[in-house]
Amino acid sequence: MTSVKHTAVKIALVSALIVLLSGCGGRGYETKGVEGLLPALEFSLTSDTGQPITEADLRGAPTVVFFGFTHCPDVCPTAMARIAAAVDAANADDLNVLFVSVDPGRDNPERLRRYTDFFSDRVTGATASVETLRAMTKRYRATFGYDEPNEFGDYNVSHSSAMYVFDAEGEARALFRPSDSVTAMANDLRRINRS
Amino acid sequence: MTPIIEWLRPWEPSAPVFIACVLAIGLYASGLMRGARPGFWPALSYLLGVGLIYAVTQTHYDYFSQYLFAAHRLQHLALHHLGPFLIALSMPAAVLAAGLPQSVRHWPQQPALAPLFTALRVGYRIIQQPFIAGFLFVGLIYFWLTPAIHFDAMLSIDLYWFMNWTMALDGLLFWWLIFERGDRGITPRLTPGQRILMLALIMPPQIALGAYITLSKQNLFEIYDVCGRAFPIAPLLDQQIGGLITWIPASMMSVVAAVIILAFRLEQSNDKR
Numbered sequence: 178m179t180s181v182k183h184t185a186v187k188i189a190l191v192s193a194l195i196v197l198l199s200g201c202g203g204r205g206y207e208t209k210g211v212e213g214l215l216p217a218l219e220f221s222l223t224s225d226t227g228q229p230i231t232e233a234d235l236r237g238a239p240t241v242v243f244f245g246f247t248h249c250p251d252v253c254p255t256a257m258a259r260i261a262a263a264v265d266a267a268n269a270d271d272l273n274v275l276f277v278s279v280d281p282g283r284d285n286p287e288r289l290r291r292y293t294d295f296f297s298d299r300v301t302g303a304t305a306s307v308e309t310l311r312a313m314t315k316r317y318r319a320t321f322g323y324d325e326p327n328e329f330g331d332y333n334v335s336h337s338s339a340m341y342v343f344d345a346e347g348e349a350r351a352l353f354r355p356s357d358s359v360t361a362m363a364n365d366l367r368r369i370n371r372s
Numbered sequence: 373m374t375p376i377i378e379w380l381r382p383w384e385p386s387a388p389v390f391i392a393c394v395l396a397i398g399l400y401a402s403g404l405m406r407g408a409r410p411g412f413w414p415a416l417s418y419l420l421g422v423g424l425i426y427a428v429t430q431t432h433y434d435y436f437s438q439y440l441f442a443a444h445r446l447q448h449l450a451l452h453h454l455g456p457f458l459i460a461l462s463m464p465a466a467v468l469a470a471g472l473p474q475s476v477r478h479w480p481q482q483p484a485l486a487p488l489f490t491a492l493r494v495g496y497r498i499i500q501q502p503f504i505a506g507f508l509f510v511g512l513i514y515f516w517l518t519p520a521i522h523f524d525a526m527l528s529i530d531l532y533w534f535m536n537w538t539m540a541l542d543g544l545l546f547w548w549l550i551f552e553r554g555d556r557g558i559t560p561r562l563t564p565g566q567r568i569l570m571l572a573l574i575m576p577p578q579i580a581l582g583a584y585i586t587l588s589k590q591n592l593f594e595i596y597d598v599c600g601r602a603f604p605i606a607p608l609l610d611q612q613i614g615g616l617i618t619w620i621p622a623s624m625m626s627v628v629a630a631v632i633i634l635a636f637r638l639e640q641s642n643d644k645r
């Protein structure tokens with residue numbers, strides 16, 4: 178009888194922990210809510226105009242941050258096309274998209290500008306030294322790594338496939354995963370833009 | 373910076389983990405200096421166990437644990453199985469007690485603290501009931517590998533450390549119960565048969581989970597794509613290696629522990645003769 182009681186107590190504790198953790202990140206998001214899970218927006222990079230850019234330059238409007246590289250064959254172009262479509266669908270007046278290149282060896286400001294202009298004029302490109310990028314990605318629990326270059330000097334870069342969404346005050350609000358639909362992304366952008 | 377120093381530098385320094393490891397080694401060393409004589413192999417086993425826990429959490433290895441599923445599974449194998457296994461096998465209670473300052477050793481008898489220690493003792497005995505201990509041991513592996521919970525645990529640094537602490541503490545509780553011997557303490561003393569039965573019962577759920585992860589054609593743990601992997605590797609390959617680590621070495625630990633328990637039993641019989 179005692180062991181049945183103990184088991185019941187254990188099951189109740191585990192269930193409580195599951196319920197507690199399932200509330201992590203905030204409720205009501207159609208994508209992944211990350212309120213309280215990730216720190217606020219903070220960075221110091223070089224923008225695609227060659228000028229320094231920090232989170233203060235983007236304050237006042239929600240910002241979507243993506244870590245990628247312009248030579249990326251699939252993940253980055255898809256993500257950029259999806260966020261451009263979601264931003265259009267959300268019909269939000271003020272919204273920034275920051276494309277942070279984790280391949281500073283190949284992505285100079287000019288190349289970044291040509292790349293980001295192709296998708297939307299809301300997208301700003303930025304990059305920095307590998308050390309600075311490492312600190313920024315680490316802050317958002319992301320990473321990147323480089324493959325060995327082939328005979329033509331080309332190499333693959335592993336990087337985060339998520340888009341990090343911050344509100345106008347720079348607080349982390351949502352994470353757009355590759356599995357999230359454009360409609361869900363647009364709905365959450367609208368919600369974050371309103372609040 | 374030389375590669376060795378780079379490797380020794382923690383990726384995510386954690387003061388509580390660092391202090392816990394330093395205290396564990398410091399107390400043990402103090403116990404040895406005050407005359408405790410555990411023998412060479414128990415001392416080596418203890419130091420290896422603590423060292424292993426430190427190595428997978430407070431060196432650059434932790435970087436790979438955070439950005440590769442296979443490395444994460446290896447980290448939990450060390451935190452939940454191998455490290456606590458080696459510590460419990462060495463039965464360090466007497467050495468650690470000898471290492472404690474005299475005043476601290478009397479805390480449980482002090483009127484102001486006695487109720488707290490009584491509550492701790494009762495709580496400890498409850499979670500060390502064989503069924504609860506076995507359920508917790510397997511349940512925690514399943515819990516932290518539930519994809520949605522795993523996602524949050526790897527995304528939030530606070531949850532990440534909470535997960536690792538629960539694994540290490542639960543590992544210590546479980547293996548302590550399995551290897552408990554010598555003078556009777558507050559840990560329930562199980563017969564060799566009960567211990568081997570527990571070890572047998574925790575195997576099938578671990579094998580099932582490991583096999584499910586290894587053989588799954590689906591990418592179960594999206595977080596590693598979302599946050600990026602330490603180096604370019606096919607997601608399913610990473611998942612399969614992680615699944616195999618959950619499946620084979622984790623289950624094999626039960627077999628190794630059962631052999632050790634039988635060896636202790638034989639040794640006892642020989643001593644009686």
